Amino acid sequence: MTGRARTRARGRARSREIQQQAAPGAAATPEPAPSWPPPQTRREEGPVAEPERPRGAEGGSRPPVEELELAAELRTVSLQQRTVFQDLVVNTRQRMEHVRVSKTGSEGQVVRLLANHFRVTSRPQWIAYKYNVNYQPDIESGNLRASLLSQYRGKCYIFDGNSLLLPYKLRKPKTVFSRETGKLTVTVTIEFSRELTPDAPDCLRFYNILFRRTLKSMDWKQVGRNYYNDTEAVKFGETQVQLEIWPGYATSILQYENSITLCADVNHKLIRIQTAYDLMNSITTENQEYIREKVADKLVGSIVMTRYNNKTYRVDGIAWERTPKDTFEKSDGQRITYIDYYLQQHKAVITDNDQPLLISQGKWKKGQKDTKREPILLVPQLCVLTGLTDEVRKNYMAMKALADHTRLNPEKRHHELKKFINTIQTNKTVQKELRYWDLNFDSNFLSFSGRTLTTVNVQRERRVNVRPQQGQWILTTSRVPLFTPMPLTHWLMLYSSNDDIIASDLKGTLELSISQMGIEMEPVKMIAVHATDSYQAALQRQTNKEPPQMRISRLLAFQVVCLLSDDKKDRYDKIKKYLCTACPTPSQCVVAKTLKRPKIFPVVCEKLAQQMVCKMGGALWKVDTGIKKAMFVGIDCFHDTVNRKKSIAGFVASTTDQLTKWYSQCVIQEAGEEIVNGLTDCLRAALEVWCQNESCVPRSVIVYRDGVGDGQLQALLDHEIPQMLACLKNIPSRENVALTFIVVKKRINTRFFAVSGRSLQNPNPGTVIDVELTRKEWYDFFIVSQSVREGTVTPTHYNVIYDTVCLRPNTVQRLTYQLCHMYYNWAGIIRVPAPCHYAHKLAYLVGQSIHEQPDSSLSTLLYYL
Structure with missing residues (x-):
């Protein structure tokens, strides 16, 4: 069952559910639902200017997307980063006497290693000063919070939305001032908190904010938590599968055993040139309901990116009744249409005023179950698609180009990271900023010794040991009897009536594989499932044939193999739910197209046989850990x-x-x-x-x-x-x-x-x-x-x-x-x-x-x- 099929199935159900929800900022009186798709199959797009960065001026306005996502941007960044540093102050080793002196092992062969970490140094006596910042009344907008501090924070500062870090001490330990923003008067209090040494967890957290800011100063684009250099984007693929890869880096500055280091790793962002609007218009048929179903199938559950602010959103549904002509309320209380807003704020021209809007429920994070999330509306024409499609996966040249740019071997990854650190060290703006904070980055990878443990013996048969080769032992042990075989006394195979030849081949090969593993088995019962029937109904009929007094005692000796015609998630879910709850029975599902490749057919069948044995309680091999009970x-x-x-x-x-x-x-x-x-x-x-x-x-x-x-x-x-x-x-x-x-x-x-x-x-x-x-x-x-x-x-x-x-x-x-x-x-x-x-x-x-x-x-x- 592929992940994409599951996502699509989830998407269809989710689309129907969300269509009933009201979108934020919509007109008080609903307008009549527009007719979409439009009669013509495609409209030409107007000129779209380069994306403009969001402005944070006082009294500025944003559409619902930015009101919800950027209103507390700095505060959110602070909370995300702070969680990492909460772990750093938890000292668990001090409770363990047996490793209090040393936690270093000695077994294995010593090897020389490099890591993608670069030492960060500063003067030991250097001190930073932390100030708490309070707003009365409270301000949600992160940009506005920062703007109110503009004349008090100086040229060199780090602000996370709640606290201010300075490389110097202010004259007064507490400063209070007021500012007008729109019709609101805000009182800001800046109060000294404490001094921070370079290795303090709080100081490290601010260093991470600073380093991300230096990447932004180089005009790199932030997508999620990482930054990408879109000027070095690589385009490849044909017209229908054209892709763009943005090279980027994931970074963090943390304290380790002996030093503070910058960890940097290569990170790529895959973007499809196609917009969500392009995809919607590529589906053409006279049946409007079918179009809506196909559009939801393609879009719901996918990730899109808005190029005007380089933010990603998960599409949770489609608001067919909403269009760019709808209005929303700005922060100053005025209403404006999506068309006018994007033209004024981002110089983006929306050419189809009747296109439906996409619904995103916003960023959902672990541990935030009680947080209310208002839906976000997106204009399809301004959303580019991300990720891979089935068409891309089938395109050999596109997949090869993708692998060449993203699957970097150690040599290539080392080269890319060296280039990255050299860019940081030669950029004058970045270096000027770092000098304020007395920070220096080593250009060499961190070097140290590791140890390689001896190869583990894997026991397949009770008297046969094998040693892994390149981390695997499948080639050397595929036909060795199992450690604990399990007889298959009752089992059946369900298959689509259109796949009778494949089912027959699967039956024969499975029987051969199972016998070679030393497993006793009875002949399989074959059941054809016709197009008008369902696998679940066929299973129910079969189990109902068992006498009630024998049904429970025989079920767990009853293995079900389902040969599925495709990878539709809803069918797979129904089978698994029935066989795991209503009729508890070990089962194995396989998609027919997986078995249509002659070269891998025997391997797949052997794998299926092994899984069947495991699910019936057998054991394929064992490893002696040396620890008893x-x-x-x-x-x-x-x-x-x-x-x-x-x-x-x-x-x-x-x-x-x-x-x-x-x-x-x-x-x-x-x-x-x-x-x-x-x-x-x-x-x-x-x-x-x-x-x-x-x-x-x-x-x-x-x-x-x-x-x-x-x-x-x-x-x-x-x-x-x-x-x-x-x-x-x-x-x-x-x-x-x-x-x-x-x-x-x-x-x-x-x-x-x-x-x-x-x-x-x-x-x-x-x-x-x-x-x-x-x-x-x-x-x-x-x-x-x-x-x-x-x-x-x-x-x-x-x-x-x-x-x-x-x-x-x-x-x-x-x-x-x-x-x-x-x-x-x-x-x-x-x-x-x-x-x-x-x-x-x-x-x-x-x-x-x-x-x-x-x-x-x-x-x-x-x-x-």
Whole structure:
């Protein structure tokens, strides 16, 4: 099931729902809905001037888009950046006696590494001065807040919307003044807060604001949190699939083990030359309702960018009854049409006055479930599309050009970053600004040593060990008997009546693959689903044939394979929901077109056979971790940022000492809720299954917690860990069960390069970094676990925030790497430990397709793979 198909299906439902909502700033008396599409198939666009930056003059006006997004711009930036620095003041290492002296491991072969970090230096005695700024009455507009300070902040300042940082001290510790803005008199109070040294978390936060401002001073364009150089944009593709790539960089300045560094990584923004209006007009038919359905299918759920302010928005619906002729209220109380506003403010000419408007619900962020979000209206003609389309993916030359510019190998990435830092150091305006703050950036990449751990033995058959080659073992073990086979006593295959030949081939190849794995099986029952029927109805008829007294006892020995004619999300969701709730049965879906490629057909069938075995309770292989009676737990959360539905926390725990069986449970929470409640019940249930399998209580529970946002370390210490400790405290055992809690972070911009002679390459799988780019306050480390064929490998960051198991650095690093070998859906090493990824798959399936608790009878099976 492709992500694009799921997005489209979500979009259709979302479009119908949002069409009933009122848009902000619309006329008090609704105008008659215009006829769209217009009779002609296309109108020529008028001239559009270069996008103009938003103005922040007093009494200025903005359309709803800018009122909602820019009104508190500086304050929002401050809050986003502040979350990162909240983690930096949480000292978790001080509670762990076993790593208080040293947290550095020693195992493995030493390798020389470079990182995309550049040292930031300043004089140790240099001091900055922080002032709090208060407005009475409160001012929402970030630009207006900054404008009111214009004559008091001096030439050199950093302002985040709430606080002012200066490299000098003001004459008075407190300054109060008033200013007129429109009909409002605002009293501004500037009051001294404290002195900041260069390594203070607050000072680092201001440095990040300063550095982003220097990028803006070079006329780079901000899109989201990053800046892009649109003057070096690369255009490629044909007329229908023309694309534009903006080169850019993601940056952050933070304090690490021994120094402050600037982390810079290459980041590209893909933009389609086509506008949303172009796409809407490309769909032509006489049936207007069909056009609306197709337009919603193409647009809803996609991301568009408005070129006049370079901001991105998710399209959540289409307001067919709204047009650019509608009016909205400006900040001064006057009403103006969208047509006149964009002409006056941005010199943008809207040529089709009857085009419908796009609806965006605004930026939705984790932890903001109570924040009211007014819909934002966008003009399709002023919105360019982003991302890839099916047409682009099918275009070989376009995809090759895209890969050449975005999938940079270590050598190319190193070159681009060197060019970036040289640009910063040679720009006179930037350097003048940095000198005010006594900041200097090293031009050399940070250099240090890492260690590559020994290769992990993977046991497939009980007497056969294999060693990964380039991070994989699929080629050497594809026909080796499984570690724990599981017989297929009852199973059936559903297929579209149009795919009978493919279904027959799939049946034969599956039977061959399953027999080669040493699995006993009964013949499959084939069921054709006709066009007028549905897979769900066919499944219901089949299960109703079972006698009531035997239905429950046989269901879990009943594997369903669904051969789907296409990847429509609604069909997939109905099948999964029925087989995970109403009729709990392990199932496997595959799209017919996947099997139409002869070269990969045997490999796909073999993969399907392995997944079927896993979902029935079998085990493909195992890894000996060397730690006895340890339960491993993975926790991850799924947030539906499109439909704003409930957040799903996935909990997965090993229930055997050999890590071949797993227990799973979901916790359904309010939208955007990241910290998980209900972990006590989840862990208690997992421990009961462990005791059934092992006839004893585990000695330790080791948790890998994924999906935690910046600034939430303290929340984990205050809320999630106490829940687990409360459960472990009530276990009837002679010895206390110890707990280790490790935070996993995948979304990082740090990259490592292995030095090989005069060239750079990706570090080998198993490379550990626990110096230089770790923090003194944390028991943390990086691991490069997987191998990539193209581009630069991304490491994973691990932070042990609680540990009564007292895992030594060598032990926790080796253990974490070993667990990256235990994910049964990929015969190779993955980026995170297996329990983490199992939890992710579970939360994603429930959040995307099921939307309710799966039946508890499936909890001991990997049905979510």
